[in-house]
Amino acid sequence: MEPSQLKIKSYELPTVIKHGVGALGALGEETARLGIRRPLVVTDKGMVATGHVDRAASLLKAHGLEPAVFDGVVGNPSIHHVARGSEAYRDHRADGMVAIGGGSSMDTAKAIGVEVAHGGKILDYEYGHTPLSRRIPPLVCVPTTSGTGSEVTLWSVITDPTRQIKFNVGGPLIGPHVALIDPLLAVGLPPHLTAFTGMDALSHAVECFTCAYAQPFTDAVALLAMEYVGKSLRVAFANGQDVDARYTMAMAAMLAGLAYGSESAGAVHAMAQSFGGGFDVHHGYLTGIMLAPCSEYNLLGNPGKYARIAVALGEDVRGLPTLEAARRGVAAMAALTRDLEFPPFCDFTGARPADIPRLAKLAEADPQTVGNPRLIDARGYEKIYARLMGG
Numbered sequence: 364m365e366p367s368q369l370k371i372k373s374y375e376l377p378t379v380i381k382h383g384v385g386a387l388g389a390l391g392e393e394t395a396r397l398g399i400r401r402p403l404v405v406t407d408k409g410m411v412a413t414g415h416v417d418r419a420a421s422l423l424k425a426h427g428l429e430p431a432v433f434d435g436v437v438g439n440p441s442i443h444h445v446a447r448g449s450e451a452y453r454d455h456r457a458d459g460m461v462a463i464g465g466g467s468s469m470d471t472a473k474a475i476g477v478e479v480a481h482g483g484k485i486l487d488y489e490y491g492h493t494p495l496s497r498r499i500p501p502l503v504c505v506p507t508t509s510g511t512g513s514e515v516t517l518w519s520v521i522t523d524p525t526r527q528i529k530f531n532v533g534g535p536l537i538g539p540h541v542a543l544i545d546p547l548l549a550v551g552l553p554p555h556l557t558a559f560t561g562m563d564a565l566s567h568a569v570e571c572f573t574c575a576y577a578q579p580f581t582d583a584v585a586l587l588a589m590e591y592v593g594k595s596l597r598v599a600f601a602n603g604q605d606v607d608a609r610y611t612m613a614m615a616a617m618l619a620g621l622a623y624g625s626e627s628a629g630a631v632h633a634m635a636q637s638f639g640g641g642f643d644v645h646h647g648y649l650t651g652i653m654l655a656p657c658s659e660y661n662l663l664g665n666p667g668k669y670a671r672i673a674v675a676l677g678e679d680v681r682g683l684p685t686l687e688a689a690r691r692g693v694a695a696m697a698a699l700t701r702d703l704e705f706p707p708f709c710d711f712t713g714a715r716p717a718d719i720p721r722l723a724k725l726a727e728a729d730p731q732t733v734g735n736p737r738l739i740d741a742r743g744y745e746k747i748y749a750r751l752m753g754g
């Protein structure tokens with residue numbers, strides 16, 4: 364028996380998932396059903412400009428609810444944005460939340476939920492510190508980017524500017540109560556963001572499928588998420604108006620989010636999160652660009668699973684030895700980032716080879732290093748960073 368089978372595993376999903384074209388129309392009803400009367404709408408200014416927030420507020424008011432909008436979320440939100448959101452929650456005397464946007468808005472809402480339910484600061488509840496003991500207030504998540512899957516994950520990722528890292532807070536108590544997934548909300552997403560967020564979804568599926576925490580349920584959802592990305596991400600990038608492709612990508616992101624379960628990912632997220640704490644770069648760009656080089660490093664740790672990834676991404680591996688099929692899977696990931704026109708790493712991030720030793724140490728210290736399919740330390744991360752920077 365494999366050592367991984369000797370550990371008891373569990374899967375807990377606290378989230379009701381409603382999805383489909385026009386699903387946003389159920390927002391008032393779903394929010395009211397949770398007993399919320401005074402929702403705080405957690406979002407960012409860009410989302411307000413799209414008109415989606417006004418529409419959401421109207422839907423809430425139509426059910427007799429009294430919403431207030433907190434639009435202070437930014438990309439890579441910090442502990443300070445969370446603190447401001449908690450203040451807005453208390454000022455409004457809110458009794459629940461509606462998060463509209465990408466992972467930043469949903470993760471901020473979860474973190475606000477932790478602060479208002481427990482008192483104290485979100486930093487107190489960093490993974491490995493004080494465990495969460497209370498359920499967050501009712502939360503409806505409305506994703507708009509088809510990437511993070513945060514609408515169903517049990518994690519919130521927040522930046523600590525002092526340490527220049529992102530840290531995780533999580534567990535079943537933080538899971539959203541309702542995920543309302545409407546592909547029409549992603550129709551206006553520009554191609555580069557479609558590419559970044561879609562590759563983030565793929566990285567969740569690949570990492571959770573191959574890491575030490577994988578189990579039959581997470582394997583099942585991860586494989587379908589990969590198939591959906593293989594089938595639809597290029598189409599959504601090329602024609603953002605294609606509602607079928609948008610819906611398939613929305614489902615890919617949700618399924619990949621479910622692949623997380625209550626565990627974490629691996630080297631891609633260890634690198635992306637430790638890097639993203641110091642460089643203000645889109646998380647999906649980082650995970651997307653890091654996915655193939657990390658997988659190239661990792662595939663020796665579990666060639667059979669990387670071979671299945673190749674099949675899920677549409678590669679014909681019939682007759683190939685397992686290791687060769689696994690390499691096809693990695694090549695398929697790299698081909699995706701090329702087709703999606705990912706800019707080169709140093710140009711886009713501003714990182715330089717001189718930064719590698721420091722970045723590698725930060726990645727090694729990230730808790731997500733532990734589940735990686737191939738044992739990895741700072742030396743391993745240095746190799747991957749060198750590949751990313753053209754070495």
Ligand SMILES: [Fe+2]
Pocket residue numbers: 511563566567632646650
């Ligand atoms: Fe991610």
